[in-house]
Amino acid sequence: MIRIAKRSEVSKNRNVLTRIAAIIMALMLSALFIVFLGHDPLKVYLSMIEGSFGSVYRFKETIISTIPLTITSLGILLAFKMKFWNIGAEGQMIMGAFLASYFALNYPDMNRLVLLTLMLVAGAVGGGIWGLIPAYFKSKYGTNEVLFTLMMNYIALKWITYLQYGPWKDKNALGFPKIPNFTSNAVLPKLFGIHVGWLIAIILTALVYVFIHYTKKGYEINVIGESESTGAYAGMNVRKIILQAMFLGGALAGISGMIQASAVSGTLSVEVTGGVGYTAIIVTWLSGLSAPLIVIVSFLFAILIQGGSYIQTAFQIPQSAAQILQGMILLFVLGSEFFVKYQIIYKNIKLKKKEGK
Amino acid sequence: MLQDKKKLVEMKNITKTFGKVQANNDVFLTLYGGEVHSLLGENGAGKSTLMNILSGIYQPDSGFVFVEGLKVDIATPKVAIGLGIGMVHQHFKLVDVLTAKENIIAGQKGMPFINGGKISEEIRYLSERYGLEINPDKKIYDMSVAEKQRVEILKVLYSGAKILILDEPTAVLTPQETKKLFEIINRMKKSGCAVVIITHKLNEVLEISDKITILRKGEYIETVENKNLDSRELTDKMVGKSMNLSINRPETDDKKLLLRVSGLTVKDIEQVKVLKDITFDLSSGEVLGVAGVAGSGQKELCEAIAGLQKIHSGKIKFNKSNLVGKSPREIIKMGISMSFVPEDRLGMGLIASMDIVDNVLLKEYQSQKGFFLSKKESREKALDLVEKLNISTPDINTKVSMLSGGNIQKVLLGREIEIKPQLMITAYPARGLDISSAHLVYDLINEQKKNGVAVLFVGEDLDVLIEMCDRIMVLCNGKLIGTVDGHQATKEDLGYMMAGNPLNKGVDDIS
Numbered sequence: 070m071i072r073i074a075k076r077s078e079v080s081k082n083r084n085v086l087t088r089i090a091a092i093i094m095a096l097m098l099s100a101l102f103i104v105f106l107g108h109d110p111l112k113v114y115l116s117m118i119e120g121s122f123g124s125v126y127r128f129k130e131t132i133i134s135t136i137p138l139t140i141t142s143l144g145i146l147l148a149f150k151m152k153f154w155n156i157g158a159e160g161q162m163i164m165g166a167f168l169a170s171y172f173a174l175n176y177p178d179m180n181r182l183v184l185l186t187l188m189l190v191a192g193a194v195g196g197g198i199w200g201l202i203p204a205y206f207k208s209k210y211g212t213n214e215v216l217f218t219l220m221m222n223y224i225a226l227k228w229i230t231y232l233q234y235g236p237w238k239d240k241n242a243l244g245f246p247k248i249p250n251f252t253s254n255a256v257l258p259k260l261f262g263i264h265v266g267w268l269i270a271i272i273l274t275a276l277v278y279v280f281i282h283y284t285k286k287g288y289e290i291n292v293i294g295e296s297e298s299t300g301a302y303a304g305m306n307v308r309k310i311i312l313q314a315m316f317l318g319g320a321l322a323g324i325s326g327m328i329q330a331s332a333v334s335g336t337l338s339v340e341v342t343g344g345v346g347y348t349a350i351i352v353t354w355l356s357g358l359s360a361p362l363i364v365i366v367s368f369l370f371a372i373l374i375q376g377g378s379y380i381q382t383a384f385q386i387p388q389s390a391a392q393i394l395q396g397m398i399l400l401f402v403l404g405s406e407f408f409v410k411y412q413i414i415y416k417n418i419k420l421k422k423k424e425g426k
Numbered sequence: 427m428l429q430d431k432k433k434l435v436e437m438k439n440i441t442k443t444f445g446k447v448q449a450n451n452d453v454f455l456t457l458y459g460g461e462v463h464s465l466l467g468e469n470g471a472g473k474s475t476l477m478n479i480l481s482g483i484y485q486p487d488s489g490f491v492f493v494e495g496l497k498v499d500i501a502t503p504k505v506a507i508g509l510g511i512g513m514v515h516q517h518f519k520l521v522d523v524l525t526a527k528e529n530i531i532a533g534q535k536g537m538p539f540i541n542g543g544k545i546s547e548e549i550r551y552l553s554e555r556y557g558l559e560i561n562p563d564k565k566i567y568d569m570s571v572a573e574k575q576r577v578e579i580l581k582v583l584y585s586g587a588k589i590l591i592l593d594e595p596t597a598v599l600t601p602q603e604t605k606k607l608f609e610i611i612n613r614m615k616k617s618g619c620a621v622v623i624i625t626h627k628l629n630e631v632l633e634i635s636d637k638i639t640i641l642r643k644g645e646y647i648e649t650v651e652n653k654n655l656d657s658r659e660l661t662d663k664m665v666g667k668s669m670n671l672s673i674n675r676p677e678t679d680d681k682k683l684l685l686r687v688s689g690l691t692v693k694d695i696e697q698v699k700v701l702k703d704i705t706f707d708l709s710s711g712e713v714l715g716v717a718g719v720a721g722s723g724q725k726e727l728c729e730a731i732a733g734l735q736k737i738h739s740g741k742i743k744f745n746k747s748n749l750v751g752k753s754p755r756e757i758i759k760m761g762i763s764m765s766f767v768p769e770d771r772l773g774m775g776l777i778a779s780m781d782i783v784d785n786v787l788l789k790e791y792q793s794q795k796g797f798f799l800s801k802k803e804s805r806e807k808a809l810d811l812v813e814k815l816n817i818s819t820p821d822i823n824t825k826v827s828m829l830s831g832g833n834i835q836k837v838l839l840g841r842e843i844e845i846k847p848q849l850m851i852t853a854y855p856a857r858g859l860d861i862s863s864a865h866l867v868y869d870l871i872n873e874q875k876k877n878g879v880a881v882l883f884v885g886e887d888l889d890v891l892i893e894m895c896d897r898i899m900v901l902c903n904g905k906l907i908g909t910v911d912g913h914q915a916t917k918e919d920l921g922y923m924m925a926g927n928p929l930n931k932g933v934d935d936i937s
Binding site for chain 1: 776
């Protein structure tokens with residue numbers, strides 16, 4: 070007979086080992102899938118590594134993919150710490166990019182430093198407000214934040230579509246529906262060959278880490294995440310704290326959107342996020358809500374993304390194959406949580422033996 | 427007489443562990459038909475575990491269960507029901523929106539269609555036979571706690587159980603309702619059933635049971651016949667050491683009016699009044715007890731004073747300041763130092779996943795200046811608490827959830843005393859604690875009283891309330907039924923009042 074029992078203690082070693090085992094199993098199962106597609110899985114995996122590290126250019130691309138994942142995940146972390154299930158980072162990124170683009174398009178000749186600072190603040194405010202709205206309705210009327218934030222994503226997306234086809238359409242694009250490119254003043258400069266977003270990401274990671282662990286507000290967020298009634302009992306203004314944290318979380322996503330628009334696409338478009346807002350949810354969860362781990366997990370995901378697009382050209386495998394791999398890893402890691410917390414006991418014939426004595 | 431008692435259940439060498447905790451270690455239990463058998467032990471002694479094994483909820487790690495002489499493997503609750511074993515849990519498992527009848531037949535095998543008339547007849551037969559008065563067509567949500575319990579018992583009997591397990595059956599009952607329950611149990615006993623009662627209330631054990639099995643920390647201590655037993659001796663066996671069981675009621679002189687509550691009315695989310703026009707005074711150096719069946723408005727009363735409940739109407743005056751409409755934060759800012767030990771320790775008073783330092787910090791951090799958090803002071807206070815209250819923990823950075831119930835309460839109570847309160851609200855501060863921890867809690871509260879603190883003490887154990895409180899007020903259904911002097915109060919009086927009868931209007935039988 071099989072029985073499931075809760076483990077009394079979760080050791081760190083077991084936790085790490087279980088998760089590594091999960092990733093290996095995900096890779097093995099995906100290997101079967103790759104064989105099914107008619108390729109050698111080992112070769113495919115190796116070329117994924119090559120695709121992300123094989124040259125200086127590829128390595129830079131991997132870093133560039135890591136940046137938005139990291140910053141957006143930090144924003145989601147603040148929400149998840151409070152058990153506010155924010156699925157709306159995608160929309161918050163878009164609105165951050167939108168507000169930043171407003172300044173980029175309307176003040177193209179402003180001093181570069183001033184304009185970029187303005188865009189950064191605008192990005193934070195745009196994303197922040199987009200995060201604040203669902204938080205307000207949740208704290209006031211108890212709306213479901215999962216559905217609310219998800220729907221807000223579509224509103225943001227369609228708003229950009231409208232701008233792209235309507236008021237912000239580039240008159241010089243010969244009827245092609247696109248928003249004009251930013252002037253060079255509105256593009257983030259490079260530092261060591263990669264746009265400064267990487268520096269921003271590192272600074273924000275440190276800030277979020279300090280905020281969560283060493284400030285009163287961070288402590289309040291931790292308490293409220295555990296129990297809102299404990300927060301109220303201790304005299305916290307629970308509602309205000311939820312609103313503040315969601316504004317900050319949205320602001321981080323908004324900054325990430327601004328960076329993508331400014332440094333990566335050089336304009337605003339519906340593809341500005343590239344789905345980062347959703348991938349970041351996975352990253353945040355896999356990092357176990359730890360800011361430093363978010364950087365590492367983001368980097369690993371960037372490898373998957375870059376490697377995925379590389380094997381597409383190298384093996385003529387659709388990129389969706391790499392997405393399947395991502396999905397597998399997530400599924401296995403989430404599944405492995407069960408084995409971290411519980412153990413399975415196989416009851417054998419011991420019982421009968423004892424009876425005999 | 428002894429010959430016709432049939433051995434129904436035999437449990438031998440039962441061992442069960444949960445992680446590192448030995449819930450049962452080599453435990454024995456033999457049940458005979460026509461006998462009431464009490465399982466006596468403190469919290470964590472393994473009583474419930476043993477009965478959960480018998481009713482198929484848990485599987486033992488080792489050991490055997492025999493039912494009517496046959497070795498059985500009770501793999502699921504369904505197997506247990508098939509063997510005639512039924513358990514009435516402490517927390518009722520009834521569907522609120524269904525009628526008693528529907529609840530009783532739920533889960534029964536049989537035809538897809540319900541023969542309502544026949545079932546009603548069967549239920550009526552059973553309820554008459556055992557004195558379990560219920561109306562089969564009444565909805566559960568319309569029922570009192572005692573009625574719900576009768577439905578639970580009927581449900582078990584209807585499934586054909588001969589072995590009944592009652593888990594803490596009197597915890598939610600008034601003394602009068604308890605008496606009635608005991609009559610029912612006696613009838614079941616006469617019809618040949620074996621009844622097991624899980625409890626830690628000594629007086630009841632001595633009143634109802636034929637045999638008593640004592641467990642302590644998962645170990646089997648002994649099984650005794652209920653003849654010429656000394657409650658003293660039983661306690662010592664249960665606790666494992668000699669205990670002084672009396673509770674002090676220190677007298678204080680300097681009593682000054684501190685808290686005046688008048689006409690307090692609180693409504694819940696559905697606009698139902700959960701507190702109705704409550705008026706009372708509380709002075710410094712006084713312990714005011716609050717008695718009542720669970721859910722009579724005690725929680726709302728505590729939370730209203732602490733600033734956690736929206737108040738519909740009425741006044742709460744602390745000295746001269748009005749507390750109505752003030753949040754806990756504002757109350758602190760007014761310079762009022764109020765301690766609140768809530769009923770829900772890990773859901774409200776403490777954060778289970780944080781360590782002792784961070785939990786001490788909860789009531790401190792707001793007085794710190796600036797943006798950053800300083801843990802230095804809390805660390806010192808935590809060390810101090812651990813030493814002063816003898817909290818057994820590996821260190822102050824241990825998660826509170828890893829501590830035992832008694833130690834958790836010590837952390838909470840210690841922190842609340844540390845803020846040097848003028849008013850202290852405690853809700854069920856000794857619930858779930860073993861006897862020695864409970865007495866430590868009573869001592870701590872009495873010490874506060876001697877320091878001139880006004881204490882509101884919400885309790886469930888009437889003996890404790892009578893021994894400890896200066897006055898006891900009784901709530902029923904959100905109404906204040908009356909207040910009695912602790913020196914003169916009797917359990918019977920309190921029981922009548924808990925059922926909603928004011929004392930001066932005559933004390934007729936309520937049941």
